[in-house]
Amino acid sequence: MSGLSFLLSLAYLGLALWAPGALSNLFGLGALGATALLRLPPQTRILNLALLTLAFTLGLWRSGNTLGLIGLVGILVALSTLPRIPTWIRALLGLAILLISVPLAGFANTFIFELGIQIGIYAAMALGLNVVVGMAGLLDLGYAAFFAVGAYTWAIFGSPQAQNFMQGNFPLPGEYMYPFMLIAIVTTAITGLLIGLPAVRLRGDYLAIVTLGLGEVVRILANNLDHPINLTNGPQGITPVERPPIGWFEDLIGSLGIQLDATTDYQLFFYLLVLLMIGLVVLVNLNLANSRFGRAWAAIREDEIAARSMGIPLLPTKLIAFMTGAAFSGAMGVIFAAQRTFVSPESFTLLASITILAMVILGGMGSIPGAILGAATLTILNLDILKTFSEFVRTNLPQIPSQVDPAKYERLVFGLILVLMMIFRPTGLIPERRHRAEMEEE
Amino acid sequence: MLEQILALLPQVIFDGLVLGFVYAMVALGYTMVYGVLELINFAHAEIFMIGAVVGVEVFRYLGPQIENGLILLLVALILAGAISGATAILVERFAYRPLRKRGTTNRLVPLVTAIGVSFVLQDLVRLIEGLWHNEFFLRMRTVEDLEGSFDLFGGAIFVQSKSLIVIVVSILMLLGLTYLVNRTKLGVAIRAVAQDLQTASLMGIDPDRIISRTFLIGGSLGGVAGVLFALQYTIITPYVGFLPGIKAFTAAVLGGIGNIPGAMLGGLVLGQLENFFGTYLPILTNGNLGTEYKDVVAFLLLVFILLVRPQGLLGQVVREKV
Numbered sequence: 001m002s003g004l005s006f007l008l009s010l011a012y013l014g015l016a017l018w019a020p021g022a023l024s025n026l027f028g029l030g031a032l033g034a035t036a037l038l039r040l041p042p043q044t045r046i047l048n049l050a051l052l053t054l055a056f057t058l059g060l061w062r063s064g065n066t067l068g069l070i071g072l073v074g075i076l077v078a079l080s081t082l083p084r085i086p087t088w089i090r091a092l093l094g095l096a097i098l099l100i101s102v103p104l105a106g107f108a109n110t111f112i113f114e115l116g117i118q119i120g121i122y123a124a125m126a127l128g129l130n131v132v133v134g135m136a137g138l139l140d141l142g143y144a145a146f147f148a149v150g151a152y153t154w155a156i157f158g159s160p161q162a163q164n165f166m167q168g169n170f171p172l173p174g175e176y177m178y179p180f181m182l183i184a185i186v187t188t189a190i191t192g193l194l195i196g197l198p199a200v201r202l203r204g205d206y207l208a209i210v211t212l213g214l215g216e217v218v219r220i221l222a223n224n225l226d227h228p229i230n231l232t233n234g235p236q237g238i239t240p241v242e243r244p245p246i247g248w249f250e251d252l253i254g255s256l257g258i259q260l261d262a263t264t265d266y267q268l269f270f271y272l273l274v275l276l277m278i279g280l281v282v283l284v285n286l287n288l289a290n291s292r293f294g295r296a297w298a299a300i301r302e303d304e305i306a307a308r309s310m311g312i313p314l315l316p317t318k319l320i321a322f323m324t325g326a327a328f329s330g331a332m333g334v335i336f337a338a339q340r341t342f343v344s345p346e347s348f349t350l351l352a353s354i355t356i357l358a359m360v361i362l363g364g365m366g367s368i369p370g371a372i373l374g375a376a377t378l379t380i381l382n383l384d385i386l387k388t389f390s391e392f393v394r395t396n397l398p399q400i401p402s403q404v405d406p407a408k409y410e411r412l413v414f415g416l417i418l419v420l421m422m423i424f425r426p427t428g429l430i431p432e433r434r435h436r437a438e439m440e441e442e
Numbered sequence: 443m444l445e446q447i448l449a450l451l452p453q454v455i456f457d458g459l460v461l462g463f464v465y466a467m468v469a470l471g472y473t474m475v476y477g478v479l480e481l482i483n484f485a486h487a488e489i490f491m492i493g494a495v496v497g498v499e500v501f502r503y504l505g506p507q508i509e510n511g512l513i514l515l516l517v518a519l520i521l522a523g524a525i526s527g528a529t530a531i532l533v534e535r536f537a538y539r540p541l542r543k544r545g546t547t548n549r550l551v552p553l554v555t556a557i558g559v560s561f562v563l564q565d566l567v568r569l570i571e572g573l574w575h576n577e578f579f580l581r582m583r584t585v586e587d588l589e590g591s592f593d594l595f596g597g598a599i600f601v602q603s604k605s606l607i608v609i610v611v612s613i614l615m616l617l618g619l620t621y622l623v624n625r626t627k628l629g630v631a632i633r634a635v636a637q638d639l640q641t642a643s644l645m646g647i648d649p650d651r652i653i654s655r656t657f658l659i660g661g662s663l664g665g666v667a668g669v670l671f672a673l674q675y676t677i678i679t680p681y682v683g684f685l686p687g688i689k690a691f692t693a694a695v696l697g698g699i700g701n702i703p704g705a706m707l708g709g710l711v712l713g714q715l716e717n718f719f720g721t722y723l724p725i726l727t728n729g730n731l732g733t734e735y736k737d738v739v740a741f742l743l744l745v746f747i748l749l750v751r752p753q754g755l756l757g758q759v760v761r762e763k764v
Contacts, residue, residue, distance in 0.1 A: 139550050198745045205482045206748055208553055209691060213741035220738055228730040354557060361554060403572030412565035418558025422551050423540045
C-alpha cells in the first residue's frame with residue numbers, strides 16, 4: 001500500500017516536470033486522494049505530502065493550470081486533518097505552500113493571485129461569521145451588510161466621493177487605508193450593535209429573518225444614498241478607490257531578487273496582506289473560543305434557558321458575538337475596496353450573505369479550518385471550476401445553448417450544497433468537536 | 443402639499459388594498475406551514491414565483507386559443523395552483539422530510555435547507571425559461587377582457603377590473619381555507635398535527651400525509667397568488683419571489699404567525715403601509731427620499747412588531763417548554 005502511494009506521488013512529480021497541465025494535475029489529485037485515504041504509516045504520508053507539494057508547485061509554476069491550486073488546498077486540508085503528523089512538519093509545509101508555492105504559481109498565472117485573494121477575503125469573513133453562527137449559534141442572514149459598511153467606509157474617503165459632502169482634500173492618500181481598517185472595525189462594530197440590538201432579542205428563525213431584512217436595508221441605503229446628498233454614488237458605485245503605496249514592498253521583494261510588473265506587485269502585496277489578516281483573525285478566533293465569552297456562547301448555543309439560569313447575561317454576550325463578527329467583516333471590506341478599487345451595492349446582496357453562510361456550513365459550524373476550507377471550496381468552485389466548465393462547454397459542445405452556461409448557475413450549486421449538506425452531513429466537512437458531539441447525541 | 447395628499451388618498455388606499463390582498467394570499471401559505479411544522483418555509487416565495495411564471499406561460503400559449511379572458515384566467519389559476527402545489531409537495535418530500543425523520547432539534551438546519559431549496563428553485567426556473575424562450579424576463583400578455591377599468595367617486599379612484607379579481611379571489615381563498623381548517627376532517631387532522639405531532643400519530647393520523655397535504659394547500663394558494671401578481675404587475679423574473687415573499691412573511695408575523703385570519707389582516711395592514719409610504723415619502727420629503735424606501739419601512743416594521751408584540755396582532759403567546 002505505502003509503496004504504491006509513494007510510487008504514485010513520485011510518478012506525479014515526474015509528470016509535473018515533463019508534461020505539466022490539466023491531465024497531470026488530475027493525476028496528482030488522484031495521488032493526493034490515495035495518500036489521504038489509504039492506511040499509510042505516518043512517515044510515508046509525510047513524505048508523500050511533501051513530494052506532492054513540490055509536484056503541484058512545479059506543475060503550477062510551469063503550466064499555471066488552476067487544478068494545481070486545488071491540489072495545494074487539498075494538501076493544506078490533509079495537513080490539518082490527518083492524524084499523527086508532527087506539528088513542525090505541518091507548520092513548515094503549510095507555510096511553504098502559502099508563502100512559496102502560491103506566489104510562484106501566481107507569477108506564472110496572475111489569476112491564481114486573484115483566486116488566492118478572493119479566497120482569503122472570503123475566508124476571513126467566513127471566520128467572522130463563524131463566531132456568530134458557529135460559536136454563538138445566532139443565524140445571521142445579513143452578514144454582507146457589515147462587509148458593505150467596511151468597504152464603503154474606505155471607498156468614500158479613499159476616492160473623490162467625499163468631496164460631495166465635505167470640505168477637504170479627497171481622496172485621502174493611500175496609506176490612510178491602514179488607519180481606516182481600524183475605523184472600519186469601529187463603524188462596523190457600531191453597525192453590528194445597531195442591527196444586533198433589536199435583532200438578538202429574538203430567537204432562531206425570527207433572528208434570521210430580521211437580519212436578512214436589515215441587511216437588505218443596508219443594501220437599499222447603499223443603492224439610494226446618492227440623493228439628496230451623494231454619499232454612496234448609488235447603483236454606479238464608487239471608483240477609483242485609492243490603494244496604499246507599496247514602494248517599500250517593491251524594494252523589499254526587489255532585494256530578494258524578484259522583479260515584477262506593477263499589477264503583479266499589487267497582487268502579491270494584497271495576497272500577503274490577506275494572509276496576514278487571516279492569521280490575525282485565526283488567532284483572535286482561537287483565543288475567543290477558549291475565553292470566557294467563547295464558553296458563554298457555547299452555553300447559549302446549546303441551551304439558552306439553561307445558560308440564563310447559570311447567570312450568563314444573554315443580551316450583552318450575544319451582542320459581543322455579533323459585533324466581533326461584524327468587525328472582522330468590516331476590516332476585510334476595506335481591503336476588498338482597495339484591492340478592486342471599485343465598490344458598488346451589487347457585491348452586497350443576499351447572495352453574498354448566503355455564500356458566506358454556505359462556506360461556514362460546508363466547512364463545519366464552529367470549526368476554524370472548516371470555515372477556511374469552505375471559503376476555498378466555494379470560491380474556487382464559483383470563480384474557477386464553473387467558469388472553466390462553461391468555457392469547456394462553449395468551445396467543445398457549441399450545440400448546447402448558452403442559457404445552460406454553468407457559470408450562471410451559482411445559486412443552483414450553492415442551494416444544492418446547502419440542502420445536501422443539511423440532509424447528509426449537517427456537521428460539515430471538518431466538524432468541530434463539540435458540534436459533532438451535539439449532533440451525535442441527537 | 444396637504445391638498446395633494448388628500449387628493450391621492452382614496453387611490454392610495456385602494457391600491458394598498460390590492461397589494462395587501464396579494465401579500466395576504468402569500469402569507470396564508472407561510473402561516474399554514476408554520477402552524478403545523480414551526481418552519482419558516484423560505485421556499486414559499488419561490489412557489490409563489492412558479493405560480494406567476496405558470497400564469498405567464500398559460501396566457502402566452504392559451505391566450506390566442508381561449509377567447510374569454512375569465513376562462514383563460516381560471517385555467518391559469520388552476521394550472522398554477524396544481525403545479526405550485528406539486529412543487530411544494532416535492533420540496534417537502536425531498537428536502538424537509540429527511541430532516542424530520544432524523545429528528546434534528548437544531549432549528550438552524552431546516553431554515554438553511556429552506557434557503558437552499560429557494561436558491562435551487564430560482565435557478566431551475568431560470569434554466570427552464572432560458573431553454574424554452576431564450577429569456578427569463580417574462581412579460582404577462584394582456585387580454586382585453588381583463589383590461590377594463592372604471593372610475594369611482596367621480597374619478598377619485600381608478601379601478602382596474604383585474605384589481606377587483608385579486609380582491610374577490612383572495613376573499614374566496616380565505617373563506618375556503620377557514621372552512622377547510624375548521625369544518626372538514628382534513629382540517630381537524632391538520633390542527634391535531636399542529637397541536638402535537640406525536641400524539642396525533644397515536645390517534646391514527648398519518649402525520650406525513652397531513653404535512654404533505656398542508657404543503658399542497660399552502661403551495662396552491664401561493665401559486666394562485668402568483669398568477670394574480672403577474673396579472674397585476676406584469677413583469678416576472680425567476681427572482682421576483684424574494685421581496686413579496688419576505689413581505690408576506692412580515693404580514694404573517696404581523697397578524698400572528700400560525701393564525702389564518704391574522705395572515706389576512708397582516709397582509710392588508712402591510713399593503714396599506716407600504717403603498718402609503720411608497721406614494722407619500724417622495725411628496726413629504728420633496729423628492730429627497732424616493733419610493734425605494736418603502737421596502738425599508740416594511741423591514742423596520744417587521745423588527746418593530748417582533749420586539750413589541752412578537753405574537754402578532756391576533757396571535758397568542760406561545761409558552762416555551764423547558
